Amino acid sequence: MExxxxxxxxxxxxxxxxxxxxxxxxxxxxxxxGIFSLVxxxxxxxxxxxxxxxxxxxxxxxxxxxxxxxxLSLTEDVEAREKKISWPALAVVVLTGGAxxxxxxxxxxFGDPHAVVHGEIARYYIDRSWDEIGLPNMVTSILASYRGSxxxxxxxxxxxxxxxxxxxxxxRRSELPASGESPGHERPSSRPPGxxxxxxxxxxxxxxxxxxxxxYIVLFAFYVQAHGDFGPGGGFQAGVILATAFILFGLVxxxxxxxxxxxxxxxxxxxxxxxxxxxxxxxxxxxxxGQFLAYGVFTPSHPSxxxxxxxxxxELGVGITVSAVxxxxxxxxxxxRPSLAPQVVLDAEDRCETEVSADDxxxxxxxxxxxxxxxxxxxxxxxxxxxxxxxx
Amino acid sequence: xITDVLHVIGAFFVVVGALFCVIGGIGVIRLPDFYSRCHGxxxxxxxxxxxxxxxxxxxxxxxxxxxxxALVAFLWVSSTVSTHSLAKAAYSQGVRIENVxxxxxxxAPPPPPAxxxxxxxxAASAADPEEPA
Numbered sequence: 001m002e003x004x005x006x007x008x009x010x011x012x013x014x015x016x017x018x019x020x021x022x023x024x025x026x027x028x029x030x031x032x033x034g035i036f037s038l039v040x041x042x043x044x045x046x047x048x049x050x051x052x053x054x055x056x057x058x059x060x061x062x063x064x065x066x067x068x069x070x071x072l073s074l075t076e077d078v079e080a081r082e083k084k085i086s087w088p089a090l091a092v093v094v095l096t097g098g099a100x101x102x103x104x105x106x107x108x109x110f111g112d113p114h115a116v117v118h119g120e121i122a123r124y125y126i127d128r129s130w131d132e133i134g135l136p137n138m139v140t141s142i143l144a145s146y147r148g149s150x151x152x153x154x155x156x157x158x159x160x161x162x163x164x165x166x167x168x169x170x171x172r173r174s175e176l177p178a179s180g181e182s183p184g185h186e187r188p189s190s191r192p193p194g195x196x197x198x199x200x201x202x203x204x205x206x207x208x209x210x211x212x213x214x215x216y217i218v219l220f221a222f223y224v225q226a227h228g229d230f231g232p233g234g235g236f237q238a239g240v241i242l243a244t245a246f247i248l249f250g251l252v253x254x255x256x257x258x259x260x261x262x263x264x265x266x267x268x269x270x271x272x273x274x275x276x277x278x279x280x281x282x283x284x285x286x287x288x289x290g291q292f293l294a295y296g297v298f299t300p301s302h303p304s305x306x307x308x309x310x311x312x313x314x315e316l317g318v319g320i321t322v323s324a325v326x327x328x329x330x331x332x333x334x335x336x337r338p339s340l341a342p343q344v345v346l347d348a349e350d351r352c353e354t355e356v357s358a359d360d361x362x363x364x365x366x367x368x369x370x371x372x373x374x375x376x377x378x379x380x381x382x383x384x385x386x387x388x389x390x391x392x
Numbered sequence: 393x394i395t396d397v398l399h400v401i402g403a404f405f406v407v408v409g410a411l412f413c414v415i416g417g418i419g420v421i422r423l424p425d426f427y428s429r430c431h432g433x434x435x436x437x438x439x440x441x442x443x444x445x446x447x448x449x450x451x452x453x454x455x456x457x458x459x460x461x462a463l464v465a466f467l468w469v470s471s472t473v474s475t476h477s478l479a480k481a482a483y484s485q486g487v488r489i490e491n492v493x494x495x496x497x498x499x500a501p502p503p504p505p506a507x508x509x510x511x512x513x514x515a516a517s518a519a520d521p522e523e524p525a
Contacts, residue, residue, distance in 0.1 A: 203480055209473045216466075 002046060009043045027069075027077040034065035050232040051139045058240040063326055066247055070333040134304040135229045135311070143234065144311040148293035152278055155318055159275050162325030166268065169332050210252040217245040225319050229311065235318025242319070243326030255334035258327075267328045274321030281313045402450025409443030416440055425490040430479045437471035 016036045023029040037060025044053035108115030125142055133141040143151055221242035228234030250258035282293040290297035295310025297303075412435055419432025445464045449457040486494065 203477055206473055206477045209469055213466075213469065 005046050006043065009039055009046065013039045013043065024079045024081065025077065026072055026075075026079055029079075030065055030068035030072060033068065034061045037061040037064070051137075051143075051234070054232045054237050055240075058237050058244075063240050063244060063247070066244075066251075067326075067329055067333065070330055074333060074336055132304065133307040133311075135308070137228065137230055137232070139232075140228050140234055140311060140315075141307075144314045145293070145295060145307055148282070148314065151314070151318070152282070152293070155275055155278055155321055158322055158325050159271060162271050162321075162328050165329050165332050166264075169336060170264070207252055210248055214245050214249060217248065218242060221245065221319075221323075225315065228315055229308070235315040236322055238315075239319040239322025240326060242323040243330070246323075246327045247330045250330060250334055255331060259331050259335055262327060262331070264328055264331050267324045267331070271321055271324040271328060274317040274319070274324065277317030277320065278314050281310055281317070285310070398450045402447045405443050405447025405450070407447075409440050409445075409447055412436065412443060413440035426482050426487050427479050427489060430475050430482075434472065434475040437475065438468055441467055441471075 013036065016032055016039060020029055020032040020036065023032060037056055041053040041057040041061060044050075044056055108117075112118070125138060125146065129135070129138050129141040129146070133145055135141045221238045221244075224233040224241055225235060225238030228238070246258060246262060249261075281295070285294050285297055286292055288297040293310070293314075295303075295307045298306030298309050300306075416432045416434070416436030416439070419435060420429050421432075423429045423432055442464050445460050445467070449460045452460060489497070
């Protein structure tokens, strides 16, 4: 039975991947990537990797779809059709693909019992993690303690992703309109009735339900954060769920409102704070005479308690950074709308104007990147200035 | 004995849920326009998944049953709202309705939200000082 489910899920996965590859409508494509992630999450669940499935469902199917949609709102939603094949690009793709396939030859077969991970090391974790760390959820023990440095690296990747988005698109929000008179909302009225975008603010049902749901989503995020020691969950999932609550707020009440309540300048710092909590725990462990991220030294008389404290702090750092990065990526994409969208998206019917404005567009991100780079260097003053500007 | 009865009830709900899922799937493929297809997918979401989860509750220990109940509540609220907003978005975009030409649409697409925006912004800024950010 389980085999049958696995086979069905794999077939669905393959079908989704093929349709995804042939899809030129980017809106459908981003929906399909969400479906792809959801099917993989199901597959992970069948393999009893519940933590991974949870992460995949929250990150892949949930938030990355929303982020892609936020990106699509800045561009057109149909892929431009290339007339001729670009041979260098094809060569690069074939080479990379070939190298990746060659790389998989070294990987153990699917479900191979003699694979290295199923050998000594897995037995060590299974036999010893209860005595050494004492968490019911072994995955958390491995993730945050045995493999703490790996997770630190992953968190670093998340942090770098957020920083890169800020450097490329962030700029300062000084050009944002004052709160309340967001220009994005005037656009619909200029269109003929029945041919304009639906506006979420016109939907009292959605607004009410979002208001009711938001606290529960946040509560669930904290539950997942705290429950990671005992069941599936932990910082990554909790961070994403918390970010989902804020993004839902942004979707329903408008990104300007989100930015007003959660200034990105503050998020930038929070983003770094999480990573520093993680690294700081490791450094404190070193100062107490242990190794980096070896939490046992916190309570020498009872090492497993030290592990509990360490893992809690580390997961907290993960949750803080992940949620801040996700909110900041969404806010950066969504608040960009006023400067770009009026040229590119709205006049999409009018091809001529789109092409004209396409010439102007590349200048804007560069300018902003330069400016935000300079601002990052002179961070303190600029940041507080902008922060005080936003609510006014 | 009691557990047997519970399992029978649970199995009944699971089968009903599976049926609703199939019906919803057929609806999404067969129905003629966007709005009726929304109805099909809505059936899968609320009736199908809802009945499935309710059925599973009868097989689960109390804590898990409570979690499933919470899940059902969440699903019934969120999926119905998402279907509603899909249909409403489609309507204000002017997506075709089968057998109803555009001139016969009785409800005009909603007016621009300018006035409401101002009210909202005021309310939000009034609530602002309490926000801990």
